[in-house]
Amino acid sequence: MENFDYDLQSVQETRNLARQAKQAQTQLATFNCEQIDKIIRNMVKAAEENAVSLAKLAVEETGFGKVEDKVFKNHFASTELYKFIQPMQTIGVIKEDKINKVMEIAEPVGVLMGIIPSTNPTSTAIYKAIIAIKSRNGIVFSPHPSALKCTLQAARLMNDAAVAAGAPANIIGCIAKPSMDATNELMKCDEVAMIIATGGSAMVKAAYSAGKPALGVGPGNVPAYIERTANISKAVKNIIASKTFDNGTICASEQSVIVEECIRDQVMEEFRRQGGYFMTPAETNQVAGKLFVRGHAMNAKMVGRSAQAIADSAGITIPPGTKVLLGEQQGVGEAYPLSYEKLTTVLAFYTVQEWQEACDLCIKLLNNGGVGHSLSLHTENPEMTMKFAGKPVFRILVNTSSSQGGVGASTGLSPAFTLGCGTWGGSATSDNVTPLHLINIKRVAYGIKDFTGSTATAYAGCGAQDTTGAISEDQIMSVVNEVISLLRKKGDC
Known part of the structure; x- marks a missing residue:
């Protein structure tokens, strides 16, 4: 009876949040550029002032990642994001073709539903709140139950800052009593015009089946190929920096390292020198047994954990200061558990003879749970970059850390925590999602050809x-x- 009452309260709360957000969004739709910019600046200010406390709350509640890296994520999702989107035209006339006499006018989508993952809860809430307001939309968050407190706090801070700067009350909402019934209600309620889903595959599929526009992102299973011309020291440094950033909780982080036989020993030695530990086959099996449940589903207790924490859990001994664990794999699929996505500090390690074999292996890995997302390439050969540009992903990240490169921190890509995987990955977009994905565009078109005859x-x-x-x-x-x-x-x- 108690659960039944909770579910009823949860659904009713969701309906109220959606109605309030719709009422607020109708008012926000009348705001001009100056008013919107003032609101966002105050949201950015609040995010920066609370970046540390939100990061601590997220780590304390979920156990995932590192405080210092979550602080950076909160900064990136606010200040760095604002720098990028501030010049974007999302209100009124955004384009005018005087030759063809076509004028484009931006209109908001309406109320958005934002699904928030447990791996990046506060930064994703900040990011989605800011891009929603930039495009004059309201947003209601559905938090992951294991990250409820920190997501709720981030949403409240964003809403309070927005309202203090002139936004209508309740423009940003968050479910305080999360449940599957509440999430389903929010997905399907009339007030919600679009869903932005960041989370597990099941949740993203549910968003696309809700019967309304959705922007969902699939999993990443990023292969990192170190080609024979690569700067090996720099490549290893980038991979370790990426995989240890917030302990691998970003979906764009590397999952497998692929090296050519001719540089294998150099790469392995460089990994050892920089904090990598190559597990024995027995140790690899022990760690894999801890990482996954129900086949290759990630064990939540191992997500975003340090190499030492994983080693302790698996009962293996590793050198002090170890940053990442590497396990050699001979193939891809059920018999090779490390060939799947691992949102933690563990990497699969593969050896190939030449680039064509590496190419084929990358495709197998991507089709094993990361198609459409990202691929990491370390090479000094521009021709090799173009050979890999044809792979089935929408982010080919060259000579950079994949985590930071994918979200736009170390590359020129749009700063984002929702990375589309295109139709290959079952997504409606292949882009890093920005405010421009959250507007409707109406067109005013003048007649320029005489068509008055029969x-x-x-x-x-x-x-x-x-x-x-x-x-x-x-x-x-x-x-x-x-x-x-x-x-x-x-x-x-």
Whole structure:
């Protein structure tokens, strides 16, 4: 009975949040650029002032990642994001083609539903709140139950800061009593116009099946290929920096390292020198046994954990200061557990003979749970970059840390914590999601071609001799009779 009451309260709360957000969004839709910018600046200020406390709360509640890295994520999702989106035109006339006389006008989508993952809860809430307001949308968050407190706090801070700067009350909401019933209610309620889903595959699929527009992102299973011309020291440094950033909780983090036989020993030695530990086959099996449940589903207790914590859990001994654990794999699929996504400080390690074999292996790994997302390449050969540009992903990250590169921190990609995987990965977009994905565009088009005549006039000249373009009935019958006469002579009629 108690659970039944909770579910009823949860659903009712969700309905209230959606109605309030819709009422607020209707007002926000009338705001101009200056008003919106003032609101976002205050949200950024609040995010920065609370970056540390939110990071601590997230680590304390979920056990995932590192405080210092979550602080950076909160900063990136606010200050760095604002720098990028501030010049974006998302209100009023955003484009005018004076030659073709077409004018484009931005309109908000309406109320958004933001699904928040437990791996990046506060930064994702901040990011989605800011891009929603930039495009004059309201948003209601559905938090992961294991990250409820920190997500709720981030949402409240964003809403309070927005309202203090002039936004309508309740423009940003968050479910305080999360449940599957509440999430389903929010997905399907009339007030919600679009869903932005960041989370597990099941949740993303549910978002796409809700019967309304959705922007969902699939999993990443990023292969990192160190090609023979690569700067090996730099490549290893980038991979370790990426995999240890918030202990591997970003979906763009590397999952497998692929090296050529001719540089294998150098790469392994460099990993050892920089804090990598190569597990024995027995140790690899022990760690894999702890990492996964129900086949290759990630064990939540191992997500975002340090190498030492994983080693302790698996009962293996590793050198002090170890940063990442590496396990050699001979193939891809069920028999090779490390070939799947691992949102923690563990990497699969593969050896190939040459680039073509590496290419084939990358495709197998991507099809094993990361197609459409990202691929990491370390090379000094521009031709090799182009060979890999044809792989089935929408982010080819060259000579950089994959985590930071994918979200746009170390590359020129759009700063984002929702990374589309395109149709290959079952996503509606292949982009890093920005405010431009959250607007409708109406077009005002002036007539530039004279189309006032009859259809016959429009298609004049097709064999007709009349220079005015008009074809008389007599002319048509003359052509028909001539064709019939020719056919009779040939015996075809």
